[in-house]
Amino acid sequence: MFGGIRMGASLKGISADNIKASLGNPNDLNVRSITLNLLMENRLECSIVFIAGIADEKEIENFIIKPLQQLSPAVEAEDILLTVQKEIIQAKSIATLHLYKDAIHDVLNGKTIVIIEGIKDVLSIDVAKWKERSLTEAEGQRVTKGPLIGFNENLATNIAIMRHAIKNEQLRLENYTFGSLTNTNICIIYLENSVDKTILAELKKRLTKIKTSKIMDANYVEEFIRDQFLTPFPLILTTDRPDVLTGEITDGKIAILVEGTPYALVVPALFLQFLQSPDDYYFVNGGVTRLLRILALILAIYLPAFYLAFVTYHPGLLPFDLILSLASQREGKPLPLVVELLLFMFLFQIIIEGALRLPKGLVSVVSIVGTIIIGQSAVEAGLVQPATLLVVSMSYIFSFVAPIMTLATAVRTLRYGFILIAAFLGLYGIILATLALVFHLNHLRSFGVPYFAPLFPFNSKDQKDTIYRFPLRKLTNKHGYQHEEPVSKKRE
Template sequence: MQEFKEREKQEQTISSPLSESLYENLRRIRTVFQTSHDVVIRELRIGEDKNIPIVIVYTDGLASSQSVSGFILDALLVHTPKVEGVHNPEKLFELMSTSILAGGEVKPLSDFEKLYLAVLAGETVVLLDGCAKALMVSTRGWKDRGVQEPTVQTVIRGPREAFSESLRTNTALVRRRVKDENLHCEQQAIGRITKTDIAVMYIEGIANEKIVKELFERLERIDTDGILESGYIEEFIQDSYLTPFPLTYNTERPDVVAGGLLEGRVAILVDGTPFALLVPVLFGQFFQSAEDYYQRSMIATAIRLLRYVCFFIALLAPSLYIAATTFHQEMLPTQLLISLASQREGIPFPAFVEALIMELTFEILREAGIRMPRPMGQAISIVGALVVGQAAVEAGFVSAAMVIVVSITAISTFVFPSYEMAIPIRVLRFLMMLLAASFGLFGITMGLLGMVLHLCSLRSFGAPYMAPFSPIRLAGQKDMIFRLPHWSLRKRPAMISKENPVRDATPAPAPPRPEGEQS
């Protein structure tokens, strides 16, 4: 009870307005930050006779020391004009905000809650005696790793820039690609304790206004202690949580975000993470890579077809092997059946248990390789797979054919451009294996029908998840399984946004006619 009263008293202190007394304000600030040794509180006197007391508050490590010294301390102590004749604090406050302080952004604050938020966000606050307001000067300048090459969504041909953990750097990377005055970037803080900055970017006139409004309503409903990564936001705003499939698209590439904005999507950037979110999202988007739009259309189409083939291999290969060897041996060619039978001679487990052991072993090796330090992780994943697979075959626990099937299945999961789609496939693969071991091909068929029905029931911010397959839209097929040339992609996806549908009016290329040939 005593702790609750102390917390309530502190909250009232934080939300109260600033006082005209500088020393009263200073007392409250020191009460809150008395155990925060990284918060710097400096008492200064300015003016020709050094008779005007002021206080400067900033967080060491978040505020740029050069900005604090050059824009604030130097301006106040060295370049301050003679202000002895100005006895009105309000007049002096206005003079400091318009003429003295040289920061990039200077704005007044009127209560302690905004003051503490500004200090802990890397800004510098200047308080003046006799004025019930403070000045916030923009001095953010913490260290970040800068713009580097993507580590997850790599491409052969395309930009080599990726988002960083700095929100302002990320918004600048998007602005650099979309130089349009209709690109809006609205920012807000989410989290009662962390107060994480969230930036929502969309192009007015292209993005669906209903989707933008719905997104802001969902963000306003978030009431939690903290947001540490964009995955927090993803779970709070998704349409349904009873699904293994992702209902938002995350990316670390600014060019992917720019492309999504041009199609009418809305981007969500979170401070402290290099992964941005795009909504709404369609199922086919997870099989598309940024490189598809930098290669020629025929090459991009062939690669996309390969991804869809790998999708079915990763989902169904072990279950088809189990069904064929357990229930439907008559479907196999005679030579293949004899070969499989000879390999399985002496194997003590049925095909389902055999596949389950190998799949679990590979998942353990994969997770171990990811969690271990990078040089050791690669060695463990490669050597472990080879040694365990060969040893299992030689020991007679599994057949060589099963090792081949599991290996091809695992390799197929790495073909997906989005890691978020590989995760549900890895989970559903075990369900398909169980259905195949129980009912054969009939069980696999029922499992596929259930998965398709589930996918068709999903929506992402009102957009059908399986569009343009269901409901079928012929115009949307130009950039889903196939990728037609850019000059033929004249309209934006209709299921995403119906506003400003035309995005390309370039005519189809035509070779010049030889001289003398009649038209």
């Protein structure tokens, strides 16, 4: 015994052998044993435990091992750990651990554990060096003007990007770990003086209810915390652009970054957010561009349905010359018009799905073969009329202007629904479906906030950045959300 130190013992089983046994004695687990000349009359054995590949071995050698080997016997027994921590080891972050499970957790997170013989606590030193993809251009929301940088899969890097973007003392970051097997780290980011405290409390409540063995992507978190509505519309915004996330946080929203995911979640999310693009704020005429985008998305939903309804049920509402042209095209066609529409929409969707998963060099070839050659061959074979191909092509082109992919998925789903109801009820069915859609949008909530706000319920203060973007000097920084109490009960 030396001043209360138990020689040959480690508190709560923290030892190099126990760590090796718990991890299955893997080949990449390194244990470096050295002798410390710390005490006047005795030498102490020290074990340095780390996993190769995720810990920086050069820093371990230069800032941990060498300083420990160069010690002189001038330290009292009671001060060994404190002296090593504050005066000897040269690292950016050092923590003292008491529990065995904490030591295992830190080793798996790339940290180095220093175990000194007879000392009841151990040191955890942050020398992690994870392999990560370099920062590249954001692919999810591409712009023609403005910042190009996007997130990558490293949580620490993404947090650093947001720190660089928002240099404000009100910025708050809170860390959580989920997944009993993956132990995935997530971070929520918000501005203390701007965030809605009711929404923040609801988000934390939903996060605490996450019970799962693995979190592989941010979508796992999204499905656990989203409002439970049966809807094709996204209720949580996703973005891979730091500038978009900065704008949302400064507007009072809450961002969620998930380890291993190159995009962020934003809550609450409103319908109008999915119609907005970063280009709207980087061009002087951004308001006009947004109007054109909204018009294109409306046509993407309604164009095939109106085409089917007019030709099948209401030809008298079309110009006479157009009726003659369409009638001549229909002559001799074996398939009903609704089957033509659904068949070629399905074909276009398959081509798009295939192009997404092919090597980039083959995308253009598949697109040309799938759209032009197959379409032209189908017309020449008499299977489909040219007007149907034109309508389907225009509808898909219009849907491509959706600035966020999750909205484009909702547009495609609605398009199929409107085609089917137009096939049975014509224009009357389209009107009924539109009323049902408006009712559904007004019923949706995202963390208690009306999904169609600030249009319904109407908020005059927030109309400067809805359908049309006013000049930037007239825009306010914070939206007046109208959340409803209690949020959790509505979700249940």
